[in-house]
Amino acid sequence: MADAVKPASQEAPKIEFPCEDYPVKVMGDAGTDFQQFAIEVMERHAPGLDQTRISIKASRNGRFQSITFFITATGVEQLQSLHEDLRSNSQTKMVL
Template sequence: MSDPKASSGQEPPKIEFPCDDYPVKVMGDSGPEYHAYAIEVMERHAPGLDRTRITVRESGKGTFQSITFFITATGIDQLQALHEELKNHPKTKMVL
């Protein structure tokens, strides 16, 4: 089976590192424990995280929350490590 992007001649956009204002969105169960966990992970992998730029949106019923962070992405290894750590938490539903 061929890659549809390869056949159309399109490639995914390239990211140049370091990349300021790189968005990371995490969706998980609502609550202060999960929110604190997500911040802890982001600060470990992206030192200097600007907490004033974190946005949180609750789902309509308040069951889930979406947290958006803006970090300085330093490379693929950093992004893979933080995505893996966030995805491995049982309350995480999605990491974008």
């Protein structure tokens, strides 16, 4: 019997800060309330957010939407705070 191949341990890629064009995707309930909440959180944590680059896509049945932002990530603390604030809303389903 051949020896089993062990998968190499994979580490998360290292991000060098500041990191321009860092994508953040937020998925939640469809509606302008959720959009406005997400934009306000992003602006608070990533001043200078370019709103012309925000992409909003509805799910097939229109119940959910994903919003993609591109920010300049300044550090791990910024990204953790951003994630926590986005998750604080019950309309938020996922943050990537």
